Amino acid sequence: MHDHAHGRRAIEAMIRSADLGGLLxxxxxxxxxxxxxxxxxxxAGQYAMATLDRPNTGMEEIVAIVECNNCFTDGIQVVTGCTFGNNALIFRDLGKTAVTVSRREDGQAVRLLVRPDYREQMFARYPTAEPLFQKIVVQRQGTPEDWHRFEHMWEAIARRELQTPLEEQFVIQHLRIDPPEYxxxxxxxxxxxxxxxxxxxxxxxSPAQPLCRVCGQAHYYLLTGQGISEVNETQL
Ligand SMILES: [Zn+2]
Ligand SMILES: [Zn+2]
Known part of the structure; x- marks a missing residue:
C-alpha cells in the first residue's frame, strides 16, 4: 500500500517540528x-497532536471535542484538522475554553483547559493592553486610531504568547475516552x-408527505455566538 499525499502533510510537519509561528x-x-x-x-492543538502522534486526513482518525465556540476553536480546527465540515469537531456547549483531542483507534486523549487566571496573567505581561482592551472590546468605544493601535498590539501579543510555557496557560490532562460514533x-x-x-x-x-422543518414550522437547533438553542423559524 502506498502513502497518499494528503492536504495536511505540511501542517503535520509543522506539528512535529513544533513550528508554532507557521501554524499561527x-x-x-x-x-x-x-x-x-x-x-x-x-x-493546544499542536501539543495534543504531537502527543497523540497520529496523522489526520479529516476522516475522523482524530476527534476534537471543543467546549466553546470562540477564537480558540479556530486554532484547534486548523491544527488538528478536525473541522465543522468533516464531522471530527464535536461541540459540547459548556462555555469553557477547553478541548479534548482524541485518537479514535484507542481513545487516548489529551484535554487542555485554559487556566482560570490566564487573562489576568496575560494582561500582567502586557500592562498597556488591558485599558485598550476594555475600551475597544468590552465597551466597544475608541477612535479609529485606538482600533488600529489595538489591532497591532493584539497581533503582537498573539505572537509573543507562543513563547509562554504551555503549563502557565493550560491545565493539561491525559485521559482515555470513548470516541463518539462515526x-x-x-x-x-x-x-x-x-x-x-x-x-x-x-x-x-408523514413519510408520504415529508416536510422540512421550515415548511413544517418545527423546532430545530441553531448554533450562534450565543451557543446552541432550540428555535423555530418565527423566532429568527
Ligand atoms: Zn480572534
Ligand atoms: Zn420545505
Missing amino acids: RLAETFHGHLCPFVSLGVK ARIYDSVLCSRCGEQLMAPRAVG
Whole structure:
C-alpha cells in the first residue's frame, strides 16, 4: 500500500517540528485575524497532536471535542484538522475554553483547559493592553486610531504568547475516552412543500408527505455566538 499525499502533510510537519509561528500564520488565514485566543488554540492543538502522534486526513482518525465556540476553536480546527465540515469537531456547549483531542483507534486523549487566571496573567505581561482592551472590546468605544493601535498590539501579543510555557496557560490532562460514533450518511428526502432536499432524520410530517422543518414550522437547533438553542423559524 502506498502513502497518499494528503492536504495536511505540511501542517503535520509543522506539528512535529513544533513550528508554532507557521501554524499561527495558517490559523490567521482561517480566522481572519490574530488574537491571543487563536494563539492558544494553535498551541493546544499542536501539543495534543504531537502527543497523540497520529496523522489526520479529516476522516475522523482524530476527534476534537471543543467546549466553546470562540477564537480558540479556530486554532484547534486548523491544527488538528478536525473541522465543522468533516464531522471530527464535536461541540459540547459548556462555555469553557477547553478541548479534548482524541485518537479514535484507542481513545487516548489529551484535554487542555485554559487556566482560570490566564487573562489576568496575560494582561500582567502586557500592562498597556488591558485599558485598550476594555475600551475597544468590552465597551466597544475608541477612535479609529485606538482600533488600529489595538489591532497591532493584539497581533503582537498573539505572537509573543507562543513563547509562554504551555503549563502557565493550560491545565493539561491525559485521559482515555470513548470516541463518539462515526458520522452517518443519511438518506435524503424532498420536502413536499418547498421541494428542497434534506436529510431524512430532519424531516417532519408523514413519510408520504415529508416536510422540512421550515415548511413544517418545527423546532430545530441553531448554533450562534450565543451557543446552541432550540428555535423555530418565527423566532429568527
Ligand atoms: Zn480572534
Ligand atoms: Zn420545505
